[in-house]
Amino acid sequence: MSSQKLFSVAVVGVTGAVGQQMLRLLEERDFPISQLKLLASASSAGKTVKFKGKDITIEEAKPESFKGVEIALFSAGGDVSKKLIPAAVEYGAVCIDNTSAYRMDPEVPLVVPEVNIDKVHEHKGIIANPNCSTIQMVQALKPLYDRFGISRIIVSTYQAVSGAGAKAIAELKRQSAEILAGNEVVPDILPVGSLPVKHQIAFNAIPQIDKFLDNGFTNEEMKMINETKKIMGDDSIQVTATCVRIPVVYGHSESVYVELKEKFDMDEVRKLLAEGPGLVLVDDPANQRYPLATEAAGKLETFVGRVRRDLYNEQALNMWIVSDNLLKGAAWNAVQIAEYIALEQK
């Protein structure tokens, strides 16, 4: 990306689990940056962060912070996005928002580059990054959707605590150590920081991510249901989701049952998955090879395996989809979108 236009870039929420990965990726990918603003809450303002060997001082994120900013990556929570993105757009920035604040806004494109990068062109200042658990699923299913169509998806997730932020990672480690030492644990973050009831995550499985709605589904489950339809651009896809937090640090795993609209050949399915953009097919039962969260952690790709035809519905498949929720599920998807915008304006 040398000899191209350079951009004034802001990262909002740079001290968070996703913000740190955004910064790391901008550095590693040598993103064409003229000026880099690192923004966070007042409590982090004044701290310095290294970027390409230089110390950059974190500033408090305010509406006027975005003067002159061309690309802003937001990952500081929905409230911050709602408060600051309108000002950033007013100043002319393209905002790539990792929160759920604008995802279902019909004016805002919801983009997974491997699935619907063309939607970027429709933005009016805001491009939304989908929910982590949605991104890896639609990315893996897109090649099958394009070839056969999809009528039904039933997904159960095995989600890492890093999706709930750095405090949840610390909580899992602390609880695990306490239990191994034979002590009682007092949960204080998960399943949802802002709700009163807390549950032990170490050596447990919590079937709640985000708040409950009146229909008995959680927000996280409804995100998978609604975002999948918006990203695929197909309201006819019937998604059912059960989202579960498990004691894993990095990497969401998903057990996915999918009904296709046409008959399929398993060899073709495997070829489509193996060649799908950003996908790695890890599917060799004889050698006990399948995607694992511990192996996906730190990688940019989404891993697919355990691909098998359903025994009762010959137009249905079962598979296991794993990706690093902080990378393809958040920071990398956002930086991919930023890279696309940068390339377009070269």
Place this chain on the structure above:
Amino acid sequence: MSSQKLFSVAVVGVTGAVGQQMLRLLEERDFPISQLKLLASASSAGKTVKFKGKDITIEEAKPESFKGVEIALFSAGGDVSKKLIPAAVEYGAVCIDNTSAYRMDPEVPLVVPEVNIDKVHEHKGIIANPNCSTIQMVQALKPLYDRFGISRIIVSTYQAVSGAGAKAIAELKRQSAEILAGNEVVPDILPVGSLPVKHQIAFNAIPQIDKFLDNGFTNEEMKMINETKKIMGDDSIQVTATCVRIPVVYGHSESVYVELKEKFDMDEVRKLLAEGPGLVLVDDPANQRYPLATEAAGKLETFVGRVRRDLYNEQALNMWIVSDNLLKGAAWNAVQIAEYIALEQK
């Protein structure tokens, strides 16, 4: 159970994770025992185990060990069951086998007391205990099956390491401690002790339990598929299963999607589940109450929650089913069968 016939009982595999629970339940339930034989492999022979305050010496399990035994509980692996059960039957014992050795034998009843206790009467010396992941699912679904019929089940499991025995529990604890200390781990038990490839279970999710078959499913998955039909006595039920080991010590959790054959009312569904034998409905999203492995551990019941109508198929339900895999999933189901046999002969 006082003033009734007393039985000569044998427990085979008494040093294992399930065998220990069998012994504990026989003691706690005050099972009517005249003589108790504790059998295990040669390496455990000579050790003593406490039962009701008395030391009982473990003997090596041999064909002739079963002379005079009336009820024998087996949980020492399929090979041991295949080798010793014919002799035990020959000596007149009723064998309750917790292994998979005889489960799909058409001559052998496969029994979950809350579902098909009547099948006990058809035994010819052997009664099979189903797989742990199957037991809790069919127990929870039985009240719905009786009222509405079931056409389709799609289940993804979150299974505890104790299902793979005491060594797997030790491995999870050892790996967890190593990782928290920042050390590398060298897996040596899971996912399948007898297979060459091992994977880290601490802070991971392994989509393999038992060996793979040519159809891409694992033995564990096929057990859920085939045993469900046999226990329900209905070959038309279409089951799909994905079985996953997660870093939990005790308690299997299951995300279950089920299509019923008739329209249903959610209040009636909840009532059926709340009143189902051995079931506890824990389903209060407003107060963040749902079944958790850590809360089911050590309990005899099966816990059901997250019960919600599917958003696209009004005849389908989603739910979360949790039970202690060593108790209702193994030892308790076997002791329940033994208690029924004892009561019948009172």
